[in-house]
Every structure is written in C-alpha cells, then in structure tokens.
Amino acid sequence: MPPTRVKWFAPLDRLFGPEQEFDLAEAVTVAAFLTRLGETHPGLGRYLRFALEDTRPRGLMILRGATTLTLADLIEPGDKIDILVGIQGG
Amino acid sequence: MNGYHNRVAWIDLARRRIELRPLAAGDAGNFIGGGMMGAAVLARLTGADTDPLGPENPLIFMTGPFTATSTPSGSRFSVVSMSPLTGIFGEATCGGGFGFQLKRSGLDGIVLTGASAKPVVLVVHGEKIAFRDAEDLWGRDYYVSDERMKEEYGKGAVTAMIGPAGENLVRLACICSNGRHTRVAGRTGMGAVMGSKKLKGIVILSGSKIETPMADAAGLKAATRETVPGYQERLGPWAINGTPNAVQFFERVGNLPINNWRDARNPHIGAATTGASIYDSIQVKRAGCKSCPVICGRTVEIEDGEFATGGVVEGPEYETLALFGANQLVDDVKAITKANELCNRLGLDTMSTAGVIAFANECWEKGVLTKADTGGLELGFGKGVPILALIRRMAAAEDDVSRALGGGSRHAASLFGGASEEYSVQCKGLEFPAHDPRYSWGQALSYATGPRGACHLSSLAGSWETGEDPIPELGYAEPHPGQQRQGKAEFTIKTQNLMNVLDSLVMCKFSMFREGATVTNFLDWYNLITGRGIDLDGLMEAGDRGFNLKRMINNRRGVTRKDDILPPRMRTLKRIGEDVDLDVPPLAPMLSDYYELRGWTEEGRPGPETVARLGLDGWA
Numbered sequence: 001m002p003p004t005r006v007k008w009f010a011p012l013d014r015l016f017g018p019e020q021e022f023d024l025a026e027a028v029t030v031a032a033f034l035t036r037l038g039e040t041h042p043g044l045g046r047y048l049r050f051a052l053e054d055t056r057p058r059g060l061m062i063l064r065g066a067t068t069l070t071l072a073d074l075i076e077p078g079d080k081i082d083i084l085v086g087i088q089g090g
Numbered sequence: 091m092n093g094y095h096n097r098v099a100w101i102d103l104a105r106r107r108i109e110l111r112p113l114a115a116g117d118a119g120n121f122i123g124g125g126m127m128g129a130a131v132l133a134r135l136t137g138a139d140t141d142p143l144g145p146e147n148p149l150i151f152m153t154g155p156f157t158a159t160s161t162p163s164g165s166r167f168s169v170v171s172m173s174p175l176t177g178i179f180g181e182a183t184c185g186g187g188f189g190f191q192l193k194r195s196g197l198d199g200i201v202l203t204g205a206s207a208k209p210v211v212l213v214v215h216g217e218k219i220a221f222r223d224a225e226d227l228w229g230r231d232y233y234v235s236d237e238r239m240k241e242e243y244g245k246g247a248v249t250a251m252i253g254p255a256g257e258n259l260v261r262l263a264c265i266c267s268n269g270r271h272t273r274v275a276g277r278t279g280m281g282a283v284m285g286s287k288k289l290k291g292i293v294i295l296s297g298s299k300i301e302t303p304m305a306d307a308a309g310l311k312a313a314t315r316e317t318v319p320g321y322q323e324r325l326g327p328w329a330i331n332g333t334p335n336a337v338q339f340f341e342r343v344g345n346l347p348i349n350n351w352r353d354a355r356n357p358h359i360g361a362a363t364t365g366a367s368i369y370d371s372i373q374v375k376r377a378g379c380k381s382c383p384v385i386c387g388r389t390v391e392i393e394d395g396e397f398a399t400g401g402v403v404e405g406p407e408y409e410t411l412a413l414f415g416a417n418q419l420v421d422d423v424k425a426i427t428k429a430n431e432l433c434n435r436l437g438l439d440t441m442s443t444a445g446v447i448a449f450a451n452e453c454w455e456k457g458v459l460t461k462a463d464t465g466g467l468e469l470g471f472g473k474g475v476p477i478l479a480l481i482r483r484m485a486a487a488e489d490d491v492s493r494a495l496g497g498g499s500r501h502a503a504s505l506f507g508g509a510s511e512e513y514s515v516q517c518k519g520l521e522f523p524a525h526d527p528r529y530s531w532g533q534a535l536s537y538a539t540g541p542r543g544a545c546h547l548s549s550l551a552g553s554w555e556t557g558e559d560p561i562p563e564l565g566y567a568e569p570h571p572g573q574q575r576q577g578k579a580e581f582t583i584k585t586q587n588l589m590n591v592l593d594s595l596v597m598c599k600f601s602m603f604r605e606g607a608t609v610t611n612f613l614d615w616y617n618l619i620t621g622r623g624i625d626l627d628g629l630m631e632a633g634d635r636g637f638n639l640k641r642m643i644n645n646r647r648g649v650t651r652k653d654d655i656l657p658p659r660m661r662t663l664k665r666i667g668e669d670v671d672l673d674v675p676p677l678a679p680m681l682s683d684y685y686e687l688r689g690w691t692e693e694g695r696p697g698p699e700t701v702a703r704l705g706l707d708g709w710a
Contacts, residue, residue, distance in 0.1 A: 010338050010366035011331055046327050050604070055568075056557050059327060059604065063342065066669045068557075086558040087328060087336045 001025070002078035009084040015043040024077040030062055031071040047085060061086045092305040093155030093620040094118055094198050099219055101212065103287050104145065104204035108219050113198060119622070120705065122594035123154030123198070125181045126636030128170025131201060132179070133639060133710050138646050142174035142279075143259055143286040145205040151192065151250070151292070154596040155619050158193035158302060160314045162321055162607065163382040163598035165190040173278035174286075175261040175442065175498050176519035178644045179541045180278035183593055185379035186268030188248045188294065196300040206288040211251075213243065216298040224290040228257060231435035232266040233403075239293045240269070246296025253437025255485040256281030257290075260496040262446065262484070264439040271377050271389060272404040272434040278520060278542050281437050305621025313618060317611055318383055324604035325384045329376070332386040333408035333600075334365030337415065340408075344670035345529040345552065347417040347522070349471060350448040351515050351659055354667025356416055363415040365408075367423050374402050379598070386600060390427055396475065397428035406430040406440070412524035413444035418451060418471055425474025432478060436485035442498065443484065445521025447477055449499040452513040458506050463491050512658045518543035518649070525552045527656060527675050528665045530572045534675035535582040535684055538654045541640035549585040550599055559602055563609040563626060564588065575676055579683035587633035594636060635704040638688075638696045642710035651694035654681055 003021035028036075031052055038048045051057040055070050062069040063082040075081060091113070100109045114130065121127045128150040135148045149171045156164030167189030173180025192200070196217050209224040227235045232253040239249050249267060256263035263281030264274045275281075284291075304310060328335075340346040341360025348356050361367070372392055378385035390405035392398050406414070406426055410433075414426045433440045453459040454469035461468065467483075469476050483492035494502040499514035499521060515522045520543025527534035532551025540548035553559050557569035570581040588609065592599050595616065601607040613629055616622070641649075655661075656677055665672040685692070689700030701707055 009342065010335055010361065010364045011369070014366055014370070049327075050324065058558060061339070061343075061556070061558075063669070066671060082342060084339050084342060085327065085335065086556065087333070087339045 004075060004077055005080045007080070007082045009082060012044070012047070012083060012085060016041060024075065027074040027076045029071065030057060030069050030073050030075060033075050034060070059086050060084065091118060092303050094123070095193070095196050095300070095302065096198070097196060098198050099200045101200060101202050101219070102204045103202055103206040103210065103289060106206070106221055120632065121636055121639075122591065122632055123157075124152050124168040124594040124596035125170060125183065126590060126594040126632070126639070127154075127199070128152045128168050128181065129179065129636060129640050129643060132170055132172065133643050135203075136172055136643075138648070140172050142172040142177065142180070142283060145203070145287070147172045147283060147286075149202040149280070149283050149287060149289070150199065152199035153189050153193045154594050155302075155616060156595040156597050158190045159304065159619060160311045161597065161615050162314060162318055163379070163384060163601040164595065165379060165381045166596040166598055167192060168593060168596055169265060169275040169280045171280055171283045173542065174259070174282045175279035176543050178518060178543075178647045178649055179640050180280060180283075181542050181593070182264070182275035182277045182280050183596060184250070184265070184267050184273050184275040185382075185598065186248070186271070186273035187380035188250050188267045189596065190380045191248045191294040191296065191298070193302060194300055195294055195298045200292065202287060202289060205286060209288045209290050211239070211290050212292045213295070214292065215295040216300070227290050229254060232272070232437055233270055233435050235291065236266075236269045239291070243293055243295050248294050248296070249291050250275070251291025252281045252284045252289075253435060253485065255437040255496075256285035258485065258487040259285050260438065260484060260487055261498055261501070262439050262442040262496055263437050266434055266437055270401070270403050271387065273379065274434070274439070276439040276441060277545065279439075302619075304619050306618045310615060310618040313614055317607060321601070321606040322383050325386075325600075325606045328603060329384050329386045331365030331369055332388060334368055334388075334406065334411050336365070336408045337411050338364035340412070340524070341416065342669075343529065344665055344667070344672050345526045346412055347524050347526065349419050350417060350452050350513060351522070351526070352663065354665045354670045356419075359416045359419065359421045362421040363411055363423050363426060368405055368427075371423060372427060373405065377404065382598065384600065384606070392424050392427060395424070397424040399428065399431050403431045404434065409524045410440040410444065413441055413448070414477065417444065417448050417524070418477060420472060420474045420477070422474050425477070429474070429477055429481060432481045436481065438481065438485055441523055442521040443481060445515060446484070446495050446499045446502065447480055449502065449510070449513045449515070450480065450495055453506060453510055456509065456513070458508055458510050459491065465489060515657050515659055516544055517656065518653055520544045526665065526672070527660055528672040530555055531575065531578050531675045531680065532570065532572070532582050532585065534656060534660070534677055535578060535680050536586060538656055538677055538681065539582075539684060540586070541637065541644060547589060547599060549582050549589055551582055551585055553603070554581075554585055559604060561585070561588070561602075561609060573672065575680055578680050579687050582684065583687055584630070586637055587630050589633075590636045591629055591633040594632070631704070635706065638700060638704055639706055639709055641696055642706065645695050646710045649694070651681075651685075651692065654694055
C-alpha cells in the first residue's frame with residue numbers, strides 16, 4: 001500500500017516538519033485519523049481541543065486537493081492531504 | 091442613559107469653541123453607537139456636495155456602549171466622515187487604548203467641525219479639553235509626535251494623530267494610535283480629513299476613571315468573566331501567530347492576492363511570508379489591545395540592514411503582509427515589515443497604499459509608467475526597496491506621479507489612461523483588502539454593496555463561509571458555501587447587518603472567531619449594559635437601519651446600481667491553479683437577489699417601505 005502523505009502547514013510544520021508519511025492498512029475517517037495523530041503528536045493537542053466536537057474539524061482544515069474534508073470523510077491509503085490550522089484574518 | 095455618558099464634545103476648530111452636548115434624541119436606541127451613530131451625525135451635517143477636504147465636512151470620533159466596560163475586546167472606537175478617497179461615506183475603526191480612555195474621560199465621542207487656521211492638538215484631561223498649538227509637531231512622523239506627547243503629558247497619555255501624509259492631504263492617509271504598538275483608523279482617508287482641519291491629533295491624558303452608567307454592572311462583570319476562559323481557550327491557538335498565519339492558509343485555498351490578483355498560487359511566498367516566519371525571525375513578543383484577552387498582535391524589530399526599524403515596532407498583520415508581500419511578489423518579511431513601519435510613521439493606510447503600489451507596478455510592467463515618470467525609480471513586482479521609496483514619495487506628495495497615486499488607484503487610472511483602469515482593483519475607489527471575491531462570493535456581494543467600498547469587514551463573509559465560525563443565531567450553524575449563489579444574498583445581508591452592529595457596540599469582530607464570543611453574548615451584554623431588554627430581532631434591526639442609512643448617505647452622493655460593481659479583473663479573470671479552480675462571481679444575479687431582499691429599488695435606493703419600516707423617513 002502506498003503511504004499516506006500529510007503536508008503540515010505553519011505553524012504545525014515547525015512542530016512536525018513539512019511532510020510526514022503514514023501507513024494506513026485501510027481507509028479511516030478524518031476523525032479517526034486526527035485522533036490517532038493526537039496520540040502520536042502531542043504538540044497537536046491544543047489544535048484538537050475543539051476539532052472533534054462537530055461535523056467538521058473546527059480549528060483545523062483538512063484538504064485533499066481542492067476538497068475540504070469533514071470528520072466523516074474517508075482518508076484512503078495513498079492519499080495526499082494537507083493539514084492547516086483553520087485561520088481567519090482581516 | 092445606561093451605556094453612555096450622554097455627552098459628546100462638539101469642537102469648532104475655526105473658532106476654537108468647545109460645547110458639550112447630549113446625544114441626539116433617539117440616536118442611542120436607533121443607532122447604538124460607533125459607526126452607525128457617526129453616520130447619523132454625518133447625515134445631518136453633510137449633503138450631496140460637501141467637500142470631504144472642506145471645513146464643512148465633520149470628523150466624528152465615536153465610542154459605543156461596550157467601550158471601557160468589562161466586555162472582552164470591546165474597546166475600539168470609530169471614526170466617521172465623508173471620505174476624500176471615495177467621495178462617499180467614510181468609516182474606520184481602531185483598536186488600542188484610545189477608545190477606552192476617551193470613554194473613561196466621560197465622553198461618548200468628539201465631533202470636529204470647521205478647520206483651524208494653524209496646526210493644533212486637542213488635549214483631553216477628564217472633562218477638560220484644551221487646544222495646544224502644534225506648529226512644532228507639523229511635519230513630524232507619528233512615532234516622534236506620539237513620543238513628544240508622552241514626554242509632555244505623561245507616559246499614560248494616549249494619542250490619535252496623523253503623520254505627514256495626512257498633513258499633505260494624501261487621500262490614503264490614516265489616523266494612527268497606540269504609539270509604536272500602532273493601531274490605525276486606516277481606511278477611507280480619515281487622516282486627510284484630519285489634515286484638512288490642521289488637526290495634528292488628539293491626546294487623552296491618563297487618570298480619568300469616569301465609569302459608564304450601566305443597568306447591571308455586576309451582572310455584566312459576572313457574564314463576561316464566565317466567557318473569558320473559553321474565549322481564550324478557543325482563540326488561543328489562532329492568536330499564537332495571529333492573523334499573519336492566514337497568509338499560507340489563504341494561499342493554499344486560493345484567497346491570497348498574488349501579483350496584483352493575477353496569479354492563482356505561489357506556495358513559496360505563502361510559506362516565506364506567513365506569520366510563523368515572522369515568529370521565527372523578527373518577532374519580539376505578542377501584543378494586544380486594551381482589555382482584550384486574545385493578544386493577537388505582535389511587536390517586531392529589525393536591528394540592522396536596509397530594513398532596520400529603528401527599535402521595536404508593531405509588526406504587520408495579515409492584510410499588510412499579503413498586500414505588500416504576495417500581491418507585489420515580494421517574499422521578504424523584513425521588507426514587508428519595513429513598509430508597514432513606514433506607513434505607520436507617515437500615516438498611510440497600508441491596504442490602500444499597497445493596492446496603489448501594485449497598480450503602479452503593473453503600470454510599470456505594461457509601460458504605462460516609465461523612468462521618465464518616476465524620476466528614475468525602477469518599479470516592478472518582486473522588489474521590496476522601490477516600494478519603500480514610493481511610500482515616502484506618496485506621503486510627501488512631492489511629484490506628479492506620487493500625487494496621482496496618493497489619490498488612489500481609481501484616480502491615478504483616470505489620469506494615466508490607456509488600459510490602466512484594468513490594473514486598478516477597487517470598488518467605489520477603495521482598494522481591495524486581501525480577500526478574493528472569486529473565493530468568497532459573499533465578499534463579492536459585500537465589496538459591491540458595502541457602504542465604504544471594497545471592505546471585507548463589512549460582512550466578513552469569507553470567514554463565515556469556511557465553517558470555522560458558525561453563527562447559529564442567524565441560521566448558519568453550517569457554513570454557507572463560498573461559491574454558491576443560492577441564498578448568498580440573504581447570507582450577505584444578515585452578516586452585513588451583524589457586522590454593522592459590532593461596529594457600533596464597538597466590538598472587535600475577531601472575538602467571533604471560533605465562537606470565542608457569540609451573538610447571544612453580545613445581545614446579553616448589550617442588555618445588561620443598557621437595560622433595554624431587546625431581543626435578537628431588535629439588535630439586527632438596528633444593524634439593518636444603520637446599513638440603510640449609510641446607503642442613503644451614499645445615494646445622496648450619487649451612488650446607484652451602476653456603482654455596485656466589481657473591478658474589471660474580477661469580472662473577467664478566473665483564478666485557476668493547482669488545487670484551485672475559481673470562477674468569477676455571478677454578481678449581476680446575486681445583486682438582483684440582494685436588492686429584492688434589502689427592499690431596494692432597481693436603481694439601488696432603499697425603497698419607501700424599507701425606509702418607513704426602519705424609521706428613516708427624511709434622513710437623507
């Protein structure tokens with residue numbers, strides 16, 4: 001199975017590097033994937049605080065290409081996903 | 091009158107007369123405060139032909155019922171006048187400590203009329219206001235002037251002052267506040283209005299602690315205390331790098347302006363100029379506004395080299411980073427930071443200044459401007475140093491080209507001719523903020539219909555469309571998709587009305603990110619302060635009323651449907667790149683939907699039923 005590639009955006013890349021690869025045996029929901037990341041990436045904890053309480057990961061944005069993923073969407077083995085801190089500006 | 095001192099200082103600068111007057115009957119209930127109350131004053135005092143730089147144009151500083159209370163992030167103030175940049179309604183809000191101290195001095199606001207014969211500073215000490223001649227400050231940059239005022243009146247004195255740009259009546263001039271931790275009343279040229287009155291600034295001395303009367307101060311304190319921990323927890327991760335970290339985020343999703351809005355993506359610049367890059371290199375510490383627990387600002391220092399800042403200064407926020415960075419194809423945070431510092435010293439709105447410079451760079455690229463025009467200065471995208479030279483020249487208004495540019499890109503395009511109109515990215519003369527209407531159709535509609543021109547804060551539609559910040563009270567527990575026409579008009583109207591309320595309370599809109607504070611909080615706090623006991627419909631109706639009043643002021647100035655448009659680039663150029671595929675927004679049908687729901691005529695005027703419903707008969 002090809003690895004699943006996660007690209008981390010600032011400031012998460014300062015914690016985890018620009019990219020990481022994960023081996024997924026099967027598709028997992030975004031919620032499950034984030035839960036797993038929270039266990040292995042302690043620095044992610046503060047960004048996950050409200051991320052799993054609704055249908056979309058509040059505080060984080062998970063993108064696959066041009067598609068924004070909800071918590072129920074599946075991440076397949078081999079996917080390339082981008083994880084960004086949900087940020088607003090003005 | 092709970093929530094207000096019911097006292098506004100009316101100052102005739104020509105005669106040097108000061109009069110304390112109560113708020114106009116009905117204004118507090120109808121318009122709340124801040125920008126909407128300022129609009130009410132402006133509507134009464136101006137007409138179709140009022141010259142924005144003439145003595146008959148009033149300059150209005152206004153606080154709101156939230157100012158200087160225990161509400162978190164509620165100490166901003168509004169500045170309202172007729173805009174010399176756009177010729178229509180002008181408004182800017184500003185953070186820092188000035189609004190707080192103005193309210194604690196026992197004043198709800200200050201209305202300045204006429205023009206002084208010589209440069210002057212107003213000095214407010216509690217309920218006493220005095221005039222200080224300011225010939226010694228005229229020509230000084232804002233940091234020097236602010237420091238001088240602190241030497242004279244004490245370190246706790248707070249200022250709102252103009253720099254040389256305002257003195258030279260540059261139409262992009264802003265009003266600066268909060269010293270080196272600069273906050274500005276940035277948009278629509280309020281600094282030029284102040285300069286036209288020869289008013290160098292207003293200084294408010296510390297020490298005054300006049301409390302605002304409140305219906306239930308203890309209740310408010312308890313309610314706000316309960317909110318703050320959650321507020322800090324929800325906004326904390328966002329505030330670490332503040333709005334600057336939006337640069338990389340918005341580059342990825344197709345919202346960041348790049349190369350005068352021509353390019354879809356530039357991951358290199360997105361990464362190089364995002365907030366974390368400032369944090370890694372030049373940040374000194376986080377900095378916040380008075381009474382705000384979020385602390386989303388930052389101070390920076392560049393110690394040496396061509397971009398040295400001359401000490402610790404406020405760092406650039408998202409708009410400045412994006413518009414002086416990616417939109418100029420500049421990838422150096424130090425160059426951008428220097429541009430920000432120069433604008434703050436000289437008193438120029440970073441957003442319009444950067445928009446005009448991008449316009450100038452494209453004129454250069456296309457041969458509309460040459461070295462003969464620029465006196466040898468070589469413009470062009472990707473260069474940080476010429477930007478700094480152009481900022482200085484624009485503030486000094488020292489030659490024909492810099493005077494043309496200082497009038498805004500719409501004005502400059504009218505002088506330069508040719509295809510240069512295409513390079514001017516503005517609505518109603520106000521240069522775009524750093525949010526792409528192709529990404530957010532709510533912003534498209536907002537830019538076209540907003541009272542001051544292209545303003546993302548008019549609705550903040552782009553934020554509410556991401557899903558990060560639900561507004562269940564308005565029916566948006568789920569976000570309204572960014573590129574969906576159906577329902578967009580209703581969504582835009584509701585968020586415009588709500589943002590109008592926030593500009594009148596005067597509350598920082600960032601407080602709503604991550605549901606830090608909610609509409610329910612604002613309503614509760616407003617009722618605890620004023621004792622009015624209104625419901626959500628009543629609050630939103632006030633926002634609707636104020637929005638329509640601002641529109642009526644603009645109609646009186648000649649604004650109609652023909653002006654509710656997007657610039658040529660946003661009507662014709664799709665934004666297509668890797669993982670980004672954004673069409674131009676379908677403005678015409680959305681505008682028709684919008685007019686119908688607003689109750690406006692085909693021509694774009696609030697119709698008789700709307701005017702009657704909102705109690706605006708005879709207002710403008």
